[in-house]
Amino acid sequence: xxxxxxxxxxxxxxxxxxxxxxxxxxxxxxxxxxxxxxxxxxxxxxxxxxxxxxxxxxxxxxxxxxxxxxxxxxxxxxxxxxxxxxxxxxxxxxxxxxxxxxxxxxxxxxxxxxxxxxxxxxxxxxxxxxxxxxxxxxxxxxxxxxxxxxxxxxxxxxxxxxxxxxxxxxxxxxxxxxxxxxxxxxxxxxxxxxxxxxxxxxxxxxxxxxxxxxxxxxxxxxxxxxxxxxxxxxxxxxxxxxxxxxxxxxxxxxxxxxxxxxxxxxxxxxxxxxxxxxxxxxxxxxxxxxxxxxxxxxxxxxxxxxxxxxxxxxxxxxxxxxxxxxxxxxxxxxxxxxxxxxxxxxxxxxxxxxxxxxxxxxxxxxxxxxxxxxxxxxxxxxxxxxxxxxxxxxxxxxxxxxxxxxxxxxxxxxxxxxxxxxxxxxxxxxxxxxxxxxxxxxxxxxxxxxxxxxxxxxxxxxxxxxxxxxxxxxxxxxxxxxxxxxxxxxxxxxxxxxxxxxxxxxxxxxxxxxxxxxxxxxxxxxxxxxxxxxxxxxxxxxxxxxxxxxxxxxxxxxxxxxxxxxxxxxxxxxxxxxxxxxxxxxxxxx
Numbered sequence: 092x093x094x095x096x097x098x099x100x101x102x103x104x105x106x107x108x109x110x111x112x113x114x115x116x117x118x119x120x121x122x123x124x125x126x127x128x129x130x131x132x133x134x135x136x137x138x139x140x141x142x143x144x145x146x147x148x149x150x151x152x153x154x155x156x157x158x159x160x161x162x163x164x165x166x167x168x169x170x171x172x173x174x175x176x177x178x179x180x181x182x183x184x185x186x187x188x189x190x191x192x193x194x195x196x197x198x199x200x201x202x203x204x205x206x207x208x209x210x211x212x213x214x215x216x217x218x219x220x221x222x223x224x225x226x227x228x229x230x231x232x233x234x235x236x237x238x239x240x241x242x243x244x245x246x247x248x249x250x251x252x253x254x255x256x257x258x259x260x261x262x263x264x265x266x267x268x269x270x271x272x273x274x275x276x277x278x279x280x281x282x283x284x285x286x287x288x289x290x291x292x293x294x295x296x297x298x299x300x301x302x303x304x305x306x307x308x309x310x311x312x313x314x315x316x317x318x319x320x321x322x323x324x325x326x327x328x329x330x331x332x333x334x335x336x337x338x339x340x341x342x343x344x345x346x347x348x349x350x351x352x353x354x355x356x357x358x359x360x361x362x363x364x365x366x367x368x369x370x371x372x373x374x375x376x377x378x379x380x381x382x383x384x385x386x387x388x389x390x391x392x393x394x395x396x397x398x399x400x401x402x403x404x405x406x407x408x409x410x411x412x413x414x415x416x417x418x419x420x421x422x423x424x425x426x427x428x429x430x431x432x433x434x435x436x437x438x439x440x441x442x443x444x445x446x447x448x449x450x451x452x453x454x455x456x457x458x459x460x461x462x463x464x465x466x467x468x469x470x471x472x473x474x475x476x477x478x479x480x481x482x483x484x485x486x487x488x489x490x491x492x493x494x495x496x497x498x499x500x501x502x503x504x505x506x507x508x509x510x511x512x513x514x515x516x517x518x519x520x521x522x523x524x525x526x527x528x529x530x531x532x533x534x535x536x537x538x539x540x541x542x543x544x545x546x547x548x549x550x551x552x553x554x555x556x557x558x559x560x561x562x563x564x565x566x567x568x569x570x571x572x573x574x575x576x577x578x579x580x581x582x583x584x585x586x587x588x589x590x591x592x593x594x595x596x597x598x599x600x601x602x603x604x605x606x607x608x609x610x611x612x613x614x615x616x617x618x619x620x621x622x623x624x625x626x627x628x629x630x631x632x633x634x635x636x637x638x639x640x641x642x643x644x645x646x647x648x649x650x651x652x653x654x655x656x657x658x659x660x661x662x663x664x665x666x667x668x669x670x671x672x673x674x675x676x677x678x679x680x681x
Contacts, residue, residue, distance in 0.1 A: 104433055104434050104435055105321075105434075105435050105436065106205045106206055106207055106434055106435075106436050107124075107204040107205045107206055107436065107437070107438065107674075108124060108204055108205070108206035108207075108436060108438045108439075108440060108674070109206070109207055109209065109322070109324045109434050109436045109438070109439050109440070110206060110207070110208045110209065110440045110442055111209055111287050111290070111324070111439065111440065111441055111442060111443055111610075112208075112209070112210060112216060112441070112442035112443040112444060112652075113208050113209070113210025113211075113212075113213075113214045113215070113216055113281060113283070113442075114210075114215060114216025114217060114218065114268075114442060114444055114652065115215075115216070115218075115234075115236060115268055115652075115660045115663060115664065116442050116651045116652035116657075116660075116663040116664060116666055116667060117208050117210070117216070117440070117442035117651075117652075118208070118214060118215075118236055118268060118271060118272060118277070119236050119237055119663075119664040119667040120440060120442070120651070120666070120667035120670060120671065121206065121208050121272075121277050121280050121281070122236070122237050122238070122275055122277060122667075123153065123237075123667050123668070123671040124203065124204045124206045124280075124671065124674075125198075125203055125275075125276070125277055125280070126198055126199050126200050126201070126202045126203035127196055127197070127198050127199075127237065127238065127275075128151035128152075128153055128154075128196065128197050128198075128199050128202060129151060129152045129153065129179075129194040129195070129196055129237070129668075130148060130149075130150075130151055130152065130194065130195050130196070130197060131145040131146075131147070131148045131152065131179075131193060131194065131195075132148070132192075132193055132194060132195040133148060134182075134190075134191060134192075134193045136178065136182050136183075136193060137182065137183050138164075138178065140163065141160070141164070141178060144159065144160050145160070145193070151197075151199075151202075152179070152194070152668065153202075153668065153671050153672050153675055154672070154675055155672075157171075157172050157175060157638050157668070157669060157672050158171070158638050160175050161174060161175035161638075164178055166178075166185065166662075167185065167659070167662070168656075168657055168659075168662040168665070169656050170637055170655060170656070170657060170662070170665060170666070170669075171637055171638070172637065172638055172640075172665045172666070172668055172669040172672075173657050173662035173663070173664075173665030173666065174662070174665070175665065175668070176661075176662070176664055176665035176668050177661050177662055177665065178193075179192065179193045179194055180192050180193070180194060180237075180661070180664075181233065181661055184233065184661070194237075196237065196238040202675070204674060204678075206280055207280055207281075207282055207434060208277075208280050208281045208282065209282050209285040209286075209287055209324070209326070210281065210282070210283055210284075210285060211284065211285070211286050212283065212284065213269055213283050214268055214269050214271070214272045214281055214283070215265050215268035215269050216268075216444055217444055217446045218261065218264055218265040218268055219265060219269075220467055233659065233660060233661040234259060234264050234267070234660050234661075235267070235660075236267075236268070236271050236664070237664065238275070239271055239274065239275065241259065241264075241267060244267055244270070244271075245259075245263065245267075282328065282432075284328055284329040285326060285327075285328045285432060286326050286327055286328070286329070287324060287325070287326040287610045288325055288326045288327065288610050289323075289324075289325040289326070289610050290322060290323070290324050290325075290439055290610050290611055290612075291322070291323055291612060292320045292321075292322060292323070293320060293321045293322065293323040293435060294319075294320045321435050321436060321437050321647075322435070322436050322437065322438070322439045322647060322648070323433065323434075323435055324433065324434045324435075324436065324439060325431070325432070325433045326431070326432055326433075326610070327429040327430060327431050327432065328429065328430050328431075328432055329428075329429055330428045330429065330430055437647050438647050438648075438649065438674065439647065439648050439649065440649040440650070440651060440670060441608075441615075441633065441648070441649065441650040441651070441654055442650075442651050442652050442654070442666075443606050443607070443608070443654065444606065444652060444653050444654070445604060445605055445606040445626070445627060445628045445653040445654060446604045446606075446653075447604065447605070447606050447607035448604055448605050448606070448607050449464035449465060449600070449602075449603075449604045450602045450603045450604055450605060451464070451600070451602075452488070452557075452558055452600060452602070454558055454559055454560055454561060455559075455560045455561065456560055456561030456562050456563075457561055457600070459561060459562070459563055459598075460563075461561075461563050461564070461595075461596070461597055461598060462561055462597075462598045462599075462600060463597060463598070463599045463600070464599075464600050464601075466493060466496055466497060466500070466601075469497055469500065469597075469599050470500060472597060473500065473501070473504055473506075476596075476597075478504075478506055478596060478597075479505070479506070480505045480506060480507060480549065482506065482507070482596050483507075483564065483594045483595050483596040484506075484507040484508055484509045484551065484593070484594070484595055484596065485497075485501050485506055485507065485508050485509070485595065485596055485597045485598075485599060486508075486509050486511060486558075486566050486593065486595040486597070486598040486599065487501070487508055487509070487510050487511070487599045487601065488511045488512070488558055488598065488599065488600045488601065488602060489512060489600065489601035489602045489603075490512035490513070490514055490518075490521060490541075491522055491601065491602075491603065492522055492534065493601040493603075494510070494512070494599075494601035494602075495523070495533075495534050495537040496601075497599045497601055498510060498537055498540075498550070499533055499536075499537065501549075502547065502549055502550065505549070506549065507549045507550075507551075508549060508550050508551070509551045509552075509553060509593055509595065510540075510541065510550065510551070510552045510553060511553045511556050511557070511558060511566075511568060512541070512552075512553070512554060512555075512556070513555065513556070513557050513571050514554070514555070515554055515555055516538075516541040516542040516543070516552065516554045517542060521538070522534075523535060523537065523538035524538075540552065541554065553568055553591075555570055555571045556568045556569065556570055556571060556591070557569055557571050558598075559590065561598055564594060564595065564596070565592055565593065565594055565595060566592075566593050566595050566598055567590050567591070567592055567593075568590070568591040568592075568593060569589055569590055569591070570589055603627075603629075605625060605626070605627045606626055606627070606653075606654060608626060615633070617644060618633045618634060618642055618644055618645065618648075618650075619631040619632065619633060619634060620632060620633075620634045626654065628653040628654065628655075628656050628658055629656070632654060632655045632656040633650040633654045633655055635649070635650050635655050638669055638672070638673075639669055639670065639672070639673035640655065640666045640669040640670050640673070641670075641673060649666075649670050649673075650666075651663060651666025651667065651669075651670065652666060
């Protein structure tokens with residue numbers, strides 16, 4: 092067994108918790124780790140059983156039995172603690188009520204834990220990439236973070252909500268998240284423009300000498316099974332922040348409904364080859380990052396050819412020699428200097444979201460410059476290119492909210508659209524069927540266009556069709572007579588009489604996205620509910636304990652937000668409660 096001497100390492104870069112990602116769920120966890128504690132304020136809930144369970148108003152919710160409190164709750168999250176949080180902060184929200192929160196907050200400094208929040212951009216995660224005029228899918232109150240009502244924040248900025256829809260703009264939400272960090276005194280914990288490239292186990296193999304023989308012996312007989320370890324988190328920080336967000340980076344735009352930590356959109360329709368065989372290789376910076384982080388979770392190297400240099404980490408962390416090498420990256424016309432960083436911690440929280448890598452159709456021609464995979468890039472192309480209503484149509488692929496946004500943007504610009512989607516226009520799985528028409532009239536207009544219930548001379552739907560090939564000014568479509576096999580690679584169909592050829596000016600592919608977990612051993616494929624498969628929020632979320640949010644496969648590794656299928660801000664914050672509860676219990680019972 093591990094001895095007491097090997098349970099703590101001397102390193103100046105040690106911290107209790109490292110949070111990877113700086114979206115709303117990460118910000119909320121930072122607020123709790125900073126020592127803020129929620130207490131029941133006495134407001135009754137329509138669920139009398141929940142109200143009765145909350146009778147102990149002198150004990151913080153963080154220090155109570157979350158399994159007991161969340162028992163029997165139902166809602167739109169698969170995670171019971173997320174439902175508990177939503178019930179406490181937004182009582183009866185799904186019934187249309189706007190009841191006050193059942194929580195009051197206290198700042199208890201003795202409950203604080205040292206932590207850092209690492210984000211590629213400013214606080215807000217993927218919300219930093221959003222344009223300001225688009226409305227969120229969720230109502231404004233559902234976007235707020237602990238102890239700062241969104242409505243009050245807007246009032247201080249002398250802004251008014253759209254009371255007809257009760258929906259905020261993405262620009263307001265983005266600014267709210269960024270200013271929340273400052274207003275709540277969390278700035279010291281946030282490391283902006285920090286990109287994580289490797290997370291791996293770090294073992295402290297302190298050796299000792301036998302007092303009689305003088306023989307040097309390891310402190311543990313079995314380092315893999317019995318030895319205490321910490322996590323080493325490595326990466327680089329950009330010393331000069333970019334002047335603007337990349338338009339053609341390929342980053343998938345988040346919907347206003349989503350938590351946007353940084354994530355697969357649960358409402359998007361996947362293309363026929365969405366299960367990408369090489370998903371790991373497309374991760375941003377994937378090839379460069381493997382040299383830093385390709386170490387198995389048990390400490391052995393994944394690549395035998397590099398086993399000598401990537402073997403088990405031991406003794407003192409190399410974090411103590413953090414370098415400031417002259418690493419540069421070209422960002423548009425701006426050359427950015429990079430500096431390496433490293434932290435050592437017993438607890439790593441994955442809060443990256445799942446919007447890093449757009450899903451691809453996997454068809455011929457998809458890499459053409461006329462093909463776009465993000466709303467942000469599409470909006471920029473509309474601004475840059477001289478397109479008119481007489482131009483060739485814009486082809487939009489997908490049947491989710493992002494595809495609908497692209498259609499609305501094109502129609503509002505007076506541009507013709509062809510809309511390609513594999514399902515039928517009345518398919519019960521379409522997200523539009525779940526949205527109240529009074530609150531989301533724009534999406535219901537798209538749904539009616541898809542069904543042909545209303546017509547627009549600029550819109551032409553192609554239901555039950557799929558794209559089989561893309562050229563610079565043309566797409567080839569084929570009817571979906573049967574569900575395509577996602578494991579089969581597409582092949583040319585030049586002689587197939589059922590192929591439809593359509594002239595296009597641009598092709599916008601909106602079929603969801605997935606997270607970039609290339610900094611984890613094996614890209615995180617061993618962490619999912621379905622082992623060995625890529626992580627995505629709809630089909631294969633990270634497998635965690637439902638109350639602590641700790642990985643069922645790795646001690647000290649946690650996940651929250653869309654990575655565990657909580658795609659809405661109102662539910663994603665529940666992960667912060669679960670993690671804070673677990674860390675508090677662990678501190679009381681070491």
